[in-house]
Amino acid sequence: MAQKLAAGNWKMNGTEASLAEVDAMLAAYPAPGCGVLICPPATLLDRLSRRIGTGPIATGAQDCHMNTKGAHTGDISAEMIKDAGGAYAILGHSERRTDHGETDAIVNAKTAAALAGGLVAVVCIGETEAQRDAGETLDLIGTQLAGSIPDGVSGQTLVVAYEPVWAIGTGRVPTLEQITEVHDFIRARLQERFGADLGGAVSLLYGGSVKPSNAAEIFAVANVDGALVGGASLKAADFGAIIDALQNA
Numbered sequence: 001m002a003q004k005l006a007a008g009n010w011k012m013n014g015t016e017a018s019l020a021e022v023d024a025m026l027a028a029y030p031a032p033g034c035g036v037l038i039c040p041p042a043t044l045l046d047r048l049s050r051r052i053g054t055g056p057i058a059t060g061a062q063d064c065h066m067n068t069k070g071a072h073t074g075d076i077s078a079e080m081i082k083d084a085g086g087a088y089a090i091l092g093h094s095e096r097r098t099d100h101g102e103t104d105a106i107v108n109a110k111t112a113a114a115l116a117g118g119l120v121a122v123v124c125i126g127e128t129e130a131q132r133d134a135g136e137t138l139d140l141i142g143t144q145l146a147g148s149i150p151d152g153v154s155g156q157t158l159v160v161a162y163e164p165v166w167a168i169g170t171g172r173v174p175t176l177e178q179i180t181e182v183h184d185f186i187r188a189r190l191q192e193r194f195g196a197d198l199g200g201a202v203s204l205l206y207g208g209s210v211k212p213s214n215a216a217e218i219f220a221v222a223n224v225d226g227a228l229v230g231g232a233s234l235k236a237a238d239f240g241a242i243i244d245a246l247q248n249a
């Protein structure tokens with residue numbers, strides 16, 4: 001069984017003042033009925049992790065370098081993420097694939113480094129609108145899955161997030177049928193490659209304009225084990241409502 005996970009990706013948002021939102025989440029969810037993860041900007045990871053302490057919200061980074069150390073100005077390694085209290089790393093987000101030219105091969109190497117460093121890897125995949133319109137979605141998803149995930153993962157250390165690029169930050173969401181088709185496809189591919197048990201234990205998150213108003217219907221889709229939430233994870237009230245929906249799914 002895959003773990004249910006409500007994951008927040010703060011992207012390049014958040015300063016000291018934002019920590020108060022997490023205080024509110026901790027007060028509202030002392031014992032959530034699902035996994036809860038926040039990936040703040042790297043500048044806040046240590047502060048946020050210390051603030052949460054042994055509390056029920058996990059923290060993670062939004063990227064992880066493929067090397068363990070060295071001359072890579074501006075980058076952070078898996079060891080540094082762990083040292084800052086993080087247990088997860090998001091890899092291959094479409095914004096990094098676009099802004100930083102990250103290919104499947106780069107994402108694969110970064111994912112391997114995160115796993116080797118003892119982190120849970122949240123690997124992101126998803127099609128552009130042009131790819132969907134051209135009928136290429138499942139081909140692309142299959143290619144990204146095969147290329148971005150290294151061998152030797154376990155269900156507990158891998159999370160896959162399906163984030164259609166055209167749904168990110170746009171308020172547009174695929175139909176439930178479209179989400180079902182892609183999530184069923186991802187589950188089948190993972191089970192083919194890693195076996196039924198391991199492939200069945202990978203949490204599959206949907207991401208792209210998840211809001212309190214649409215979370216429950218998305219979480220009712222088979223093979224959706226949670227969400228990777230951008231904008232709506234920044235406010236305790238909105239993220240709390242999404243946690244509620246997942247707990248009740």
Ligand code: 13P
Nearest residue numbers: 009168169208209230231
């Ligand atoms: P939004 O929830 O703001 O659409 O962002 C989704 C996302 O990219 C999460 O990684």
